[in-house]
Amino acid sequence: MQSPDLPDAGPAHPRRRFIAAALAASLVPAARAADAETLRIGFQKSSTLMIFLKSRGTLEQALAPLKVHVTWHEFTSGLPLLEALNIGAIELSADVADAVPPFALAAGAKLTYCAIETPSPQAQAIVVPQDSPITDVAQLKGRKVAFAKGAGAHYLLLEALAKAGLAIGDIESAYLSPADARAAFENGSVAAWVIWDPFLAAVQRQAGARILLDGGSLSSYRRFYLAATPYAQRRPDVLGAVFTALQRAGDWIKKNPGPAAEWHAPVIGLDAATVAAANLRRSYRVQAVDAEALGEQQRIADAFTQARVLPRRVVIAESPVWRPS
Structure with missing residues (x-):
């Protein structure tokens, strides 16, 4: 059918060839998007390792063979991030502080523990x-x-x-x-x-x-990575790829404190020396969730229940845990 705003100048008309080429090009990403599954990752400004991976396109490359497309979504604090995870707005959460998961679980969230950063x-x-x-x-x-x-x-x-x-x-x-x-x-x-x-x-x-x-011996201050439970059950392969990438990012930051601080300082709006001082105190060592970490999660939940900050008692052992194979 002839376009109403273009004269019919035949198939060789330059303008028609240009429009046809543009339409064909626009359909390529659409086809790829339709073929790929989207992984929506939530993060905060404190999510150093995820931001590091985001800045380098690491997960995009690692997950492409699994036909997974990554999108990034920033949150101002941990609890709204986990709420988004629970309602299906995102599939994976970057690290949140150890006190955050019990609050989400007390609100009925269906979350799976995926990884921790060791105590800091x-x-x-x-x-x-x-x-x-x-x-x-x-x-x-x-x-x-x-x-x-x-x-x-x-x-x-x-x-x-x-x-x-x-x-x-x-x-x-x-x-x-x-x-x-x-x-x-x-x-x-x-x-x-x-x-x-x-x-x-x-x-x-x-x-x-x-x-x-x-914190000393009072609070270990681990940071937890979590996923929506349905996603964790369906795509353990994706969680495995993310886990490996996080481990490598943590290793790089600890082995390259100067360049790491120079990179991260503008992201969080602080000078590099301050970021370097903070990074010295954070482990950035990513490992599987273990019994010790879950035990402290229970102690945190119980302390907040006793202080009447949590509305009900949370049983951490009822939450699933993903572990690398």
Whole structure:
């Protein structure tokens, strides 16, 4: 049928040849997209290894033989990321802090544990101003402490208070985002702040914050990678390819701290020296989920249930675990 806006100048007309070629070219990616399955990956700015893979197109190359196309979706925090995983908006979650999965599971999410980054207990801490008279956790009694509700920092605070013979009700809790907490910390509105890297490294280097107590033996601070359970059951081969890529990315970052910090600094808006300081405290070692990691997940869930932060008790053992073959 003749096009209404083009004169019929025969099959050799240059404009017709151009349009035909353009239409043919546009159909090639469409055909490929129809043939390939899409893997939607959610990540945060703290998802160093996934962002590293994203920046280099590593997963796109690794998954192409499996006929999998990758799309990337950024989230501002861990819980919305896992909520998206549960409702089917994404299939795979980059790392979230250890306190996040119990909240998603308490809300009924069907998630599969896929991998962990091994413990990095020094990557989160309770900090006070350099000139603060506070020298131990017991002195926080009756004082205002800033932290993100339900975060790994919250769990660290619960454990630190318990060790000092205190409960969460013995302090004045200030539930603040990292940005708001940093402002409150610097203007003296709070006596202490419980925070994780790279915010921890930033407040140390830029504001002279003093570490009162880090994770030490209280909180391992593992980071967890999770998948939607239906996807994990259907595509274990994809999870295996992602697992291998994450391991290699972690190895590269630990073996190349300078170049890694230079690469990541502009991504998170910090100077390279601060990023390097944070990276020293994070293991970036990716391994299969083990019984020890799941045991701490249960302890975290129980602590939040007891503190009435979680609405119901979560049984971590009921959640499936993917392991590399």
